[in-house]
Amino acid sequence: MVPKLRVNREIRIREVRVIGPEGEQLGILPTVEAFNKAQEGGYDLVEVAPTSQPPVCRIMDYGKYKFELSKKDHQSRRHQKSTQVKEIKLRPRTDKHDLEIKIRQIKEFLADGNKTKVTLTYRGREMANQEMGRTMMASVIKECTEAGTVEFAPRMEGRSLIMILAPK
Numbered sequence: 001m002v003p004k005l006r007v008n009r010e011i012r013i014r015e016v017r018v019i020g021p022e023g024e025q026l027g028i029l030p031t032v033e034a035f036n037k038a039q040e041g042g043y044d045l046v047e048v049a050p051t052s053q054p055p056v057c058r059i060m061d062y063g064k065y066k067f068e069l070s071k072k073d074h075q076s077r078r079h080q081k082s083t084q085v086k087e088i089k090l091r092p093r094t095d096k097h098d099l100e101i102k103i104r105q106i107k108e109f110l111a112d113g114n115k116t117k118v119t120l121t122y123r124g125r126e127m128a129n130q131e132m133g134r135t136m137m138a139s140v141i142k143e144c145t146e147a148g149t150v151e152f153a154p155r156m157e158g159r160s161l162i163m164i165l166a167p168k
Helices: 031-040 062-078 096-111 124-129 131-143
Strands: 015-019 025-030 044-049 056-060 085-090 115-121 148-157 160-167
Touching (some): 031 056, 044 062, 124 131
Antiparallel strands (some): 044 056, 148 160
């Protein structure tokens, strides 16, 4: 959480507890004096704990602080592995051999740690015979159980039957 920088133009708070740039306690000072001390050193006065009695302010270089926070955030993101959602598109009349190739691709995606969205699209009169698509999805689930789990069961969305598989 980034503390908010408050430049005290309206000085209502009479006294604040001040922490110096090196982390040392400077004691309880009037707000104007604390602000002047920060300005003398070329620093900013940042209110860290506004709810405590008296409020706690820290003298610091706020720009440098934000830069270091962004660097830490960038470092933590670099070491994360992001998962992508890969998509495989099928049709109800997809041939057996083509389906085997698609299932092999799904297994590869799951082995790489990616989620896979399987979309089966109906056109025209195929909507009248949706059982073909459901049996095809059931066979895909059966073939991929050792590589992944069903995160989102097959469901109709418009003219498409959609499911999502996640890696184990």
